[in-house]
Amino acid sequence: MxxxxxxxxxxxxxxxxxxxxxxxxxxxxxxxxxxxxxxxxxxxxxxxxxxxxxxxxxxxxxxxxxxxxxxxxxxxxxxxxxxxxxxxxxxxxxxxxxxxxxxxxxxxxxxxxxxxxxxxxxxxxxxxxxxxxxxxxxxxxxxxxxxxxxxxxxxxxxxxxxxxxxxxxxxxxxxxxxxxxxxxxxxxxxxxxxxxxxxxPHGRWRLDFTGEANHAGTTLMADRHDPMLTFAYTVLAANKEARLRGCHATIGRVAVEPNATNAIPARVSAWLDARAATTSAVDELVAAVSARASERAARDGTRVSLTAESVSGxxxxxxxxxxxxxxxxxxxxxxxxxxxxxxxxxxxxxxxxxxxxxxxxxxxxxxxxxxxxxxxxxxxxxxxxxxxxxxxx
Amino acid sequence: MxxxxxxxxxxxxxxxxxxxxxxxxxxxxxxxxxxxxxxxxxxxxxxxxxxxxxxxxxxxxxxxxxxxxxxxxxxxxxxxxxxxxxxxxxxxxxxxxxxxxxxxxxxxxxxxxxxxxxxxxxxxxxxxxxxxxxxxxxxxxxxxxxxxxxxxxxxxxxxxxxxxxxxxxxxxxxxxxxxxxxxxxxxxxxxxxxxxxxxxPHGRWRLDFTGEANHAGTTLMADRHDPMLTFAYTVLAANKEARLRGCHATIGRVAVEPNATNAIPARVSAWLDARAATTSAVDELVAAVSARASERAARDGTRVSLTAESVSGxxxxxxxxxxxxxxxxxxxxxxxxxxxxxxxxxxxxxxxxxxxxxxxxxxxxxxxxxxxxxxxxxxxxxxxxxxxxxxxx
Structure with missing residues (x-):
């Protein structure tokens, strides 16, 4: 056959x-x-x-x-x-x-x-x-x-x-x-x-961005604590950091709560897939992404936490x-x-x-x-x- | 009672x-x-x-x-x-x-x-x-x-x-x-x-960002057509345009395909909720967001389309x-x-x-x-x- x-x-x-x-x-x-x-x-x-x-x-x-x-x-x-x-x-x-x-x-x-x-x-x-x-x-x-x-x-x-x-x-x-x-x-x-x-070496890290759910129509832009913004910034930062370092970074999975058209999200979870030629390069990449996410969270009035889900040397x-x-x-x-x-x-x-x-x-x-x-x-x-x-x- | x-x-x-x-x-x-x-x-x-x-x-x-x-x-x-x-x-x-x-x-x-x-x-x-x-x-x-x-x-x-x-x-x-x-x-x-x-006046528009699904680990950053990047840029652009114009813009609902940690997405759909004091201000806001999404799509090698789902004067x-x-x-x-x-x-x-x-x-x-x-x-x-x-x- x-x-x-x-x-x-x-x-x-x-x-x-x-x-x-x-x-x-x-x-x-x-x-x-x-x-x-x-x-x-x-x-x-x-x-x-x-x-x-x-x-x-x-x-x-x-x-x-x-x-x-x-x-x-x-x-x-x-x-x-x-x-x-x-x-x-x-x-x-x-x-x-x-x-x-x-x-x-x-x-x-x-x-x-x-x-x-x-x-x-x-x-x-x-x-x-x-x-x-x-x-x-x-x-x-x-x-x-x-x-x-x-x-x-x-x-x-x-x-x-x-x-x-x-x-x-x-x-x-x-x-x-x-x-x-x-x-x-x-x-x-x-x-x-x-x-x-x-x-x-590679791994998966979960990023949890939390803010304050609110009405999309009535909440002033200045009053928002929108975790979607912190998430979006982090996606672009991860891409930039990976390119600068010759590593691979991908955010391909996202979960939004409540995920409604007319609600500012309460939470956005995203999974960062990071890979590089050496373990230290992976660690440095993830640390850089995490730092930039935290900086942005401070500006957005949101919070971000990072959890390693699986890491391989x-x-x-x-x-x-x-x-x-x-x-x-x-x-x-x-x-x-x-x-x-x-x-x-x-x-x-x-x-x-x-x-x-x-x-x-x-x-x-x-x-x-x-x-x-x-x-x-x-x-x-x-x-x-x-x-x-x-x-x- | x-x-x-x-x-x-x-x-x-x-x-x-x-x-x-x-x-x-x-x-x-x-x-x-x-x-x-x-x-x-x-x-x-x-x-x-x-x-x-x-x-x-x-x-x-x-x-x-x-x-x-x-x-x-x-x-x-x-x-x-x-x-x-x-x-x-x-x-x-x-x-x-x-x-x-x-x-x-x-x-x-x-x-x-x-x-x-x-x-x-x-x-x-x-x-x-x-x-x-x-x-x-x-x-x-x-x-x-x-x-x-x-x-x-x-x-x-x-x-x-x-x-x-x-x-x-x-x-x-x-x-x-x-x-x-x-x-x-x-x-x-x-x-x-x-x-x-x-x-x-307010409305909902669906943004469909399409790229090329690929392996998160093996695909060189330069070879990617990642619609998550175009989406993320658009989230930040919508926020910025709304603030500059005194309008409200929110992206609170997202759907990703295939939504897997180790896959560059094939598609990201997002819903834009836009509101302003006048109909023309809403129209101008949506046009500005769409234009910035298209500019970024050209850089990312992705495509974006905009569909009005409900619009109220x-x-x-x-x-x-x-x-x-x-x-x-x-x-x-x-x-x-x-x-x-x-x-x-x-x-x-x-x-x-x-x-x-x-x-x-x-x-x-x-x-x-x-x-x-x-x-x-x-x-x-x-x-x-x-x-x-x-x-x-």
Whole structure:
């Protein structure tokens, strides 16, 4: 079965007919549909399915320790693209097919992982499944996380997550995650597949701007304490500070109370996504944005508070593994990324690497995210090469 | 029955226990509860209830033409105050009690109106009930208006609104709406009750900012087309233009797509509420905001479009009626307001006046909205005086 045949099976699942983007939130119907499809695919390949009690699935080819783990996630950001996550899962299934077609008999087991809530789009904490598995997040705390409708993770899962699974982790020797590139480095280097060097330090901070709700028509401009103004100033300040410092800052999520046309808001909450090449650069960026927000709040007669929701330091992938893979793939380009991944979480526990597949638009987290079928097929062959190398020697 | 006794009966209905604000949207359960309460109050007073097929209720004391109409609305803005609307309905019921206690026998009928969706918080069009009754909005067009969940007005009402009711309108000789003041003029003049002179011209415009959704982590700042920046600039520009011109501009409602922490938005929609002393000042303000938004969009590589959702010209209340009432109330202060009201809509069809009751905070559309019981009782007496004057002569 070729890439397109398998890909077409999941293409309609969770797709919004208007935006053509995907609404594949963790533990919702579309994601459950994808998981059921994965179980069926695993069964067809006689892979043994294992659940870890944290929402993560593993399909095993062979048993035992020192396994080579691959895979990625199904969940999407709101109206996200088709490739971010699912490409790594589908490519892993096809790489198993490829190894069998080659007549390869691995010495070590191979496992395909499907991680839960990688995007954090539902419960606000990115890489939730891998963080639970590795104990990087406390299971009780995670169980109480709520989505925008007030549903807890435990309710969505139907059980409290098991949390740290050192027994399961101990069976993995290494992890290789294949992912669509979220930039245009591979376009520039004219290669279909690359290897990750590092993940930029990054984090999410919530900014709560509070003022005084009042009538939009009757309240004198001079009498207002309008948090929308402080918020708007902070959006522009974050953009300016990031540009000046060569960092990335984004405010893409906002919640307004009461959010009525004829009411000055009581509160505006906004989430700052900040990333940079070093942890200190991220910290300095966030401090600068916070300082400028506070200055403006003093002028507007409002208040602002900053809360760190998730912060990740720099992830330097295993250098030996990276070099071994790059050499195997005929000197594939080695590139950093500004995006977080389950590979970033797992790299703290076992040797981890990432493969990137060329994305001609460079766009991701959007329906414009794309990879050509020929490049996806090249990705499958590259992943098969890597799995063969790592499982047979 | 005193003001506080009757007031306490409705105080808990639709109140949010966290914000202490009210969620009394048109045709939802809390508002239906209030309407049922009103029917019961009308029945206790032997008032005859009439529905107009547009969601408006009228409780009649006496029958015939040249009726004196009073009343207001029950619906609230999200997390609004207790007084905006309900004070006018409760005061009307108590004014009837007061007239009966005085032994007054009106020559003309008195009707207490409860108007639907005055705030426009659910279907986006303020004074929807009075606009339907007067034919100021087309019934078919209104029936298709949708709330944020996609429910149409016709679905919420359970029927297509009847629209223009010239037969019913013809039975009213004048309208007097009592309302909490949404400012501090009466505090300054040390009076409990005032009379309205005019409503400022005002309107709502939707601004749609569109850009390109992309990954917050991986997209270079220089490659972005981020509509949040254009929106933020426009918020600050609207504030600045309004201050410079002595007008009111507010952006209190925002919708972001996809509204994810790690995605540059594809679209930000924002609603501009603009008000000024003259129609030309409103027009010039909106044009200036639109021009500055467009300039910024060109810099951000985004697009912006402006759509008028509802626009009202200046309302000058009936001068003879106003002066008669002010004289009756021992020279009550005469003041303009920046807020729209059903009285503004009806004033185009029959002589209309408004009474304002002192609000020590000056705040409205917020839980901080307030009127002292003694001032509310003074409002009831003033309304009874006005109803007696208008219905007996």
């Amino acid at each position: 070729g890439f397109r045949d398998l890909w077409d099976e999941i293409a309609p699942i969770g797709r919004d007919p208007d935006s053509l983007g995907y609404l594949r939130y963790a533990f919702t119907q579309p994601e459950a549909h994808l998981r059921a499809w994965f179980r069926e695919q695993a069964a067809q390949r006689h892979l043994i399915l294992e659940e870890d009690g944290n929402g993560n699935l593993f399909a095993w080819w062979g048993a035992g320790d020192d396994a080579v783990l691959t895979g990625s996630h199904f969940d999407s950001v709101p109206h996200g693209g088709a490739y971010d996550g699912p490409l790594g899962v589908v490519s892993a299934l096809l790489a198993v097919d490829e190894l069998r077609a080659r007549g390869v008999t691995p010495v070590k087991p191979i496992a395909i992982g499907v991680f839960a809530e990688e995007e954090g789009s539902r419960f606000g904490l990115a890489c939730l499944g891998s963080r639970l598995l590795t104990g990087a997040v406390d299971a009780e705390a995670a169980a109480a996380l709520r989505d925008r409708d007030g549903v807890t993770l435990a309710e969505a899962m139907g059980a409290t997550p098991k949390g740290h699974r050192p027994d399961l982790l101990a069976r993995f020797g290494c992890f290789v995650e294949l992912h669509v590139e979220q930039g245009r480095s591979l376009v520039e280097s004219e290669r279909a597949v690359g290897v990750a060097s590092a993940i930029w 720099e992830t330097q992938f295993d250098v030996a593994l990276r070099d071994r893979i790059a050499a195997l793939l005929q000197g594939a380009p080695v590139l950093p990324t500004g995006a977080g991944h389950d590979a970033g979480v797992l790299s703290a526990y076992l040797p981890t690497a990432m493969l990137f597949v060329r994305n001609p638009t460079g766009v991701s987290h959007s329906p414009a995210e794309f990879a050509a079928d020929a490049d996806c097929a090249a990705g499958v062959r590259a992943l098969a090469d890597v799995l063969e190398e790592l499982s047979c020697r | 005193g003001f506080r006794d009757l007031w306490d009966e409705i105080a808990p209905i639709g109140r949010d226990p966290d914000s202490l604000g009210y969620l009394r949207y048109a045709f939802t359960q809390p508002e239906a509860h209030l309407r049922a309460w009103f029917r019961e109050q009308a029945a206790q007073r032997h008032l005859i209830l009439e529905e107009d097929g547009n969601g408006n209720l009228f409780a009649w004391w006496g029958a015939g033409d040249d009726a004196v109409l009073t009343g207001s609305h029950f619906d609230s803005v999200p997390h609004g105050g207790a007084y905006d609307g309900p004070l006018g309905v409760v005061s009307a019921l108590l004014a009837v009690d007061e007239l009966r206690a005085r032994g007054v026998t009106p020559v003309k009928p008195i009707a207490i109106g409860v108007f639907a969706e005055e705030e426009g918080s659910r279907f986006g069009l303020a004074c929807l009930g009075s606009r339907l009754l007067t034919g100021a909005v087309d019934a078919e067009a209104a029936a298709a208006l949708r709330d944020r969940d996609g429910v149409t007005l016709a679905e919420a009402m359970g029927a297509t609104p009847k629209g223009h009711r010239p037969d019913l309108l013809a039975r009213f000789g004048c309208f007097v709406e009592l309302h909490v003041e949404q400012g501090r003029s009466l505090v300054e003049s040390e009076r409990a009750v005032g009379v309205a002179s005019a409503i400022w 200046e309302t000058q209340f009936d001068v003879a009626l106003r002066d008669r009432i002010a004289a009756l109330l021992q020279g009550a202060p005469v003041l303009p307001t920046g807020a729209g009201h059903d009285a503004g809509v009806l004033s185009a069809y029959l002589p209309t006046a408004m009474l304002f009751v002192r609000n020590p905070t000056g705040v409205s559309h917020s839980p901080a909205e307030f009127a002292a019981d003694a001032d509310c009782a003074a409002g009831v007496r003033a309304l009874a005086d006005v109803l007696e004057e208008l219905s007996c002569r």
